[in-house]
Amino acid sequence: MSDFLQLAGKSILVMGVANRKSVAWQTAQVLTEAGAEVVYAVRSEARRDQLARFTGDAPIYICDVEKQAEIDALRDSLSADGRTLQGIVHSIAFADYSAGWKPFHETPRSAFLQAVDISCFSLIAVSNALRDLVDKEHGSVVTISISTTRMAAENYGYMAPVKAALDSTVCFLAKSFSGFSKIRFNAVCPGLLKTSASAGIPGYVDSYLFAEQATLRKEAVQTQEVANTAAFLLSPRSSGINAQGLVIDAGMSTNYFDKAIVTRPFDGSKN
Template sequence: MDFLQLSGKSILIFGVANRKSVAFQIGKILTEAGADVLYSVRSAARRDSVRKLVGDAPIYICDVEHQDQIDALQADIARDRPQLHGIVHSIAFADYSGGWRPFHETPRAAFLQAVDISCFSLVAVSNAFRDLLDPNHGSVVTISISTTRMAAENYGYMAPVKAALDSSVCFLAKSFSEFSKVRFNAVCPGLLKTSASAGIPGYVDSYLFAEQATLRKAAVQTEEVANAAVFLLSPRSSGINTQGLVIDAGMEVNYFDKRLVSQSLQRTE
């Protein structure tokens, strides 16, 4: 039974890096649901590594920092497919090569590049593919974070960038509503075990704390995030638009859990 009604639907995924990527898990679940999954990666080297993960699925190359490459990608996919039914935007980048700094010392160039790649790319890609997306049932899903109001020092300036991404979801949905019924939503996970997160100083401690702060005392799994994204891509979520679907296992309501409070007080005594 095709409950999600995704069999045969063409979905383009941006952002697969490796097996731990949210984008890879989304592609895996979509393939299991019978969808026609296409991938876009930023370089030939990444294409070669992703090929080992996705088999014969089409893989295109597009560095979203360059509009000409986005336009070329659109032309290539329009040649290969008559229509897209969904797009997954799972792209984020921040240049911390200069070391970690307090937020007020954020380098202008690094911040603007992060906005360009992590946020504006959603706008650019959506605009480029507007005529190829199914106007009645198209769905665009991006990957954000569970909260942009939690000022974690080690997350640097990416939370403000993700806040811009969240806002862009709403404005894109409004813009597209003038000529289509394409929906825009975000999946907003809590802390995950991904290769990208592994490079954040202190992330392991934050991850372990987040795990204890969930109501179930078990961390959010990448597959759980991917399941939510696939649902938002499907016609079964047709009434959901401009939303950020938080996947944090209840953590946002549990920061004052008595055990966490007790442990914190014991450490400070």
């Protein structure tokens, strides 16, 4: 089938492109290949200028999700341009690790609240503001979470509880929107990825290498795999999936007690 995802000619808003390694960018490429018209929203003019170098003529709007006025302006601009959206990709997260690594109980209040605002509440604010622009029958909103919020990794710190809030928000938005539409809300929940954003997490490389060995295939999850899943969730082909988090971890969650990993500290092996 030439249009299996049934997205050809549909407008989809992608929010959160940082660079060509990001999940948002890879998702946009899959959508473009499927024939969708991708429009972008980024947080600053500087980011828009960077993105414009490799997006061709695709529309790029500015929206700093910490500012409700800019979210409202995004809505007004999309409306003025006559856009009806098939879906929204919310790939936005931020954590301020500038204070260095701290035990979780020493998490700075301001850093935690800012992370919740940008990484979680922004999904609520954007969805609410754009609700009348999204196709009521076939619309889909997809956010990017993490594979588990129950694994207490010291270096990831307070972002796991923030992502847990995001996961819950997906469910509550799905329920709330069901009162007036069939718009679906889902999350893609990947294992550890090699992205520029992850590079800012203290000690991330060690965690990434461990996660790669813990997968059943001994190969890390690829950003492309996450993007493929996001595109599927945006399409009518996934119409029966709502209020869910799809874990993309290459089987890691079933393999923590892999023999090669468990015995390694005891046999002196480094490989």
